Amino acid sequence: MSANSTTVSSGVSPPLTTDNDHNHSGLVVVITAFNLCLVLFSVAARTFSSYHRNSLQRDDYTFGALVLAAICQIVIVFCQVHYGWGTPIGGIETTSKEQMLKTVYLADIFSILVLGLSKMTTCLFYEGLFSQMQRRLSFVILLVMIAWTILSAFLLGIRCSSSPWSEISATDCSGLLTRWDVITALDISTEIVLLLYAAFAIHKVRISTKKKIVVFCALESRILVIPVAAIRLHFIQAQLSSEDPTLSGSFATVSTETYIGLSVSCLLTAFLKSFVAVYEDDIGITYTYRGPWKSELKGTSQSNFRSRTAAPKETPSRNLPSRLRIEPGIKGWEREEDPIIELSEGIQGHQNMRTVHLSVRDEFIELPERSETTSI
Incomplete structure (x- = not known):
């Protein structure tokens, strides 16, 4: 039996997807499913934190929008695999090909929306975390993140023809490669802005050096998304220049899902022990008690x-x-x-x-013994 044979024994169902030199749909499904698990875990952690806080912060609302957009993007990726994404374009039926191209187009738009909401959530979280910093600076950075999201969605949404979903290679739209270069360059630039803002804010906050180091390492975890963004651009360039974009484009989809999952995971730094004290409960006491x-x-x-x-x-x-x-x-x-x-x-x-810690404790009071008198 040849290595490429798909014959299976009687009574055994064939696999739903595979991963070989001529079919990478299985790899796309596995990475996308793992991304879904990260998103659901983030929702559970955020819900648990909000329940114990008994309050919602502004970044909770943008995080909720991020989760909805991420789930929609994941569902769309599953649909595009169902229609043939990750397989050679010559083996895709004509009726499924148009549906697949439309889902790929929507997945790209939603991926930009998810990444943009991740940047906005991070910016709002920093604003609440460093409440004594200049709010004007955080507001300007938030506007920059919104502008990147709108501009990137515009560059990907409007392409060279009236059917933008049919353009998945450089031969279909010559300016598509340049657009991706601009989007990625601005994407990395906005991440650097967030990193510099966090470093500046941590430097200004008057806490011990040990706490600054811990907080700096946790907040600067978003630096990991920068190399992932560059790797994603590399695979997108390979897709646009390939003669079989539906097959080679599977690696671009995998890198995109990895980028989204990492962006969502970086938001979980808000739930580390060092950051829980940022939030207040209804009686005005932080969740961290010391001394x-x-x-x-x-x-x-x-x-x-x-x-x-x-x-x-x-x-x-x-x-x-x-x-x-x-x-x-x-x-x-x-x-x-x-x-x-x-x-x-x-x-x-x-x-x-100067902070004053108040505490209440029970004390035992000893009463003097009373002498008992017996009457005759």
């Missing part, structure tokens, strides 16, 4: 602790003196024991604040 607070909780019964923290409406900060109240605008890192950055109202500049 004597943890040690004194050991001597407090669990039921008493729950009774003091279960009612979100009774905010302890309202009953404290005005000097000890926790300002609602101050977030996670800015409430830790290190000096805090706070922007004074009506005064430009930074002001040093």
